[in-house]
Amino acid sequence: METVTLAAPGGDHSIWALFWQAGWVVKLVMLGLIAASIWTWAIIVDKIIAYKRMDVSLNRFEQVFWSGQSLEELYRTLADRKTTGMGAVFVSAMREWKKSFEKGAKSPIGLQTRIDKAMDLAITREMEGLEGRLGYLASIGSAAPFIGLFGTVVGIMTSFQAIAGSQSTNLAVVAPGIAEALLATALGLLAAIPAVIAYNKLSADAGKLAARMEGFSDEFSAILSRQIDEKVMPRAAAA
Amino acid sequence: MKAGLTTSVAMHVVLIGAGLISLSSPRPLESSNFESFPVEMVPLAEVSQSVQGERTAPVSETPAPEPTTEEAPVDNAQNIGDNQVDLPNSATVPGNRPVDTASAPPPAEEPPVPEPVQEPEPEPQPEPEPTPPPPAEEAEAEPEPAPVEEATPEPAEEPAIAEEQPRELVQLPTSAPRPQTRPQPQQQVAERPEPQREPERPTPEPQQAQQPSEESEFNADEIAALLNRDQAQGGGAERSSEQASLGGRQTTGAVLSQSEIDSLRSQVSRCWNPPVGAADAENMIVSIRLKLDPSGALDGNPEVVSGGGSTMAERAAADAARRAVMRCAPFNAPADKYEAWADVQFNFDPSQMF
Structure with missing residues (x-):
């Protein structure tokens, strides 16, 4: 009597088991991809909050700015506060104006140029903060699939080597290694897809915010230019 | 940044935890474990009658039965004979019973x-x-x-x-x-x-x-x-014209299939109380030869062919085997293959029980 026992190959095929039976390279890749995913979402959450906050602050400043309040008064209230967005641009421009005008600037063209530069600098600094970590999202979005693919290739390589060693082409022997290897690609895509989508959306949002600030700075530059003409030229003419 | 990081970590922990629970061990595909094999239609008569001949005829290259005298052929006949109706050749049962x-x-x-x-x-x-x-x-x-x-x-x-x-x-x-x-x-x-x-x-x-x-x-x-x-x-309706030569008189399908053998074996083993606790189980192998009648009942006493030697244990083993056979006595076996199981021998091997 011949007894044929069919060994049940590997009862547990949960994702956890797949992770633990993977080789160390694949494990490293998977851990890296999970970390990348965590970082991606951290950036996404952070940026969404920051952009929302910036949007609100821009709205509020525009409201205050166009309410007819005197610029001097507005500057006095904002100067000793920590400002963001348009407020920072306004404060930097007013600071430059005050420095130059109160010390008696001779050339209105030089004053205008300095104010514009100061505002550009303020916008750039603001946008630096806003667009700060979007580069990570871009890198993760483009690199994560490749990293996952690398893990898959390594995993399939080792599993095929193991199959060659076991000299069996049974699907039950082949399947776990390939499933475990494919898990790396799955994790890569899991990290990359939100990163790419979020990068596109966040950079577009940042562009919009930057455009709004540019628009304000142009408008404010025009207002200041008029003021320069009104206040500096008579003084120059008088002198 | 802290808020984003903590949110992200919390989200990942929740997602991975949910994934471990919901994606754990996918249910294996329910596939019945069967083997496929190509099915062929083989005309059984060619195989089963390939050795049909006459028992007393001289040997020739191909066995052939006695030539038939009737000439009118009958369609789909498989058994050689002079009949108008195709009937299986009568059973030639071994022994006089x-x-x-x-x-x-x-x-x-x-x-x-x-x-x-x-x-x-x-x-x-x-x-x-x-x-x-x-x-x-x-x-x-x-x-x-x-x-x-x-x-x-x-x-x-x-x-x-x-x-x-x-x-x-x-x-x-x-x-x-x-x-x-x-x-x-x-x-x-x-x-x-x-x-x-x-x-x-x-x-x-x-x-x-x-x-x-x-x-x-x-x-x-x-x-x-x-x-x-x-x-x-006796005899079918297929006609034969070749000269008679040596071969089996009746050759159609009197071989028990594996499942029929297993059926017989399981019937006997159900009734068998193997001798327990005796040393040298190899010596207690008992072969019992039975003759059965077409209803499956015992025909005569079962004969111990081998085993049942000198010692008490061996004799007990032989008795146990004989009891098993007699207790199961009306065996279920395909009636149309009676010739195959009319005379059977069971080997009782207690060494396979331990």
Whole structure:
């Protein structure tokens, strides 16, 4: 009597088991991809909050700015506060104006140029903060699939080597290694897809915010230019 | 940044946790474990009749049965014979047992048919009483003792015929379709012993020698009866024209399939209480040979072929095996393959139990 026992190959095929039976390279890749995913979402959450906050602050400043309040008064209230967005641009421009005008600037063209530069600098600094970590999202979005693919290739390589060693082409022997290897690609895509989508959306949002600030700075530059003409030229003419 | 990081970590922990629970161990595909194999239609007759021939014919390259005399072919016939209806060749069961006559009605019923007619005669009266209970023994005992007695007195008179006769008589039970041949030797047997035995042995005659004489009186009816029954029983309707050569008379499908063997085995093993606790289980292998009748019941006592040696344990093993067989006695086996399991041997090996 011949007894044929069919060994049940590997009862547990949960994702956890797949992770633990993977080789160390694949494990490293998977851990890296999970970390990348965590970082991606951290950036996404952070940026969404920051952009929302910036949007609100821009709205509020525009409201205050166009309410007819005197610029001097507005500057006095904002100067000793920590400002963001348009407020920072306004404060930097007013600071430059005050420095130059109160010390008696001779050339209105030089004053205008300095104010514009100061505002550009303020916008750039603001946008630096806003667009700060979007580069990570871009890198993760483009690199994560490749990293996952690398893990898959390594995993399939080792599993095929193991199959060659076991000299069996049974699907039950082949399947776990390939499933475990494919898990790396799955994790890569899991990290990359939100990163790419979020990068596109966040950079577009940042562009919009930057455009709004540019628009304000142009408008404010025009207002200041008029003021320069009104206040500096008579003084120059008088002198 | 802190808020984003903590949110992200919390989200990942929740997602991975949910994934571990919901994606854990996907349910294996329910695929019944079957093997596919190509199905072919093989005409069974070619295989089963490839060794069909005559038992007494000389050996030739391909076995062939006796040529048939009927010429009109019958469609789809598979068994060789002169019949108009295709019937399987009669079973040639090994051994002389009453079973044979039960399965093959004509020889069993032969004696009772003519005998009641003879009741008016005074002499045969003691005979019909003993004959019906063991009809088969007598039916087969009939032809056998006759040639023995014949052989001794006859060689002087007709040596050539005397030699041929026993052969034909021995053939009779083995060759199935015997419409023409069967009655003839009986007539001869009936005719010849009469003149010889009467003077020699007056006393034993009433039992043995007179039966043939009675049969000879009712020859016409008996031949008719034999013809009818034998045609219905033996032989198919396929025609053969080749010269007879050595081969099996009946070759169709009398081999038990593996599942039928397993069925028999499981039936016996269910009744078997293997001897426990004895040393040297290898010595306790018991082979038991059984003869079964067509209903599956035991025919005679099971015979211990091997095993059941000297020691107590071995004898106990043999008894256990015999008990198992007798307890299971009516075995379930395919009736149409009776020839295959009429005589079976079971090997009881207790060493496989431990």
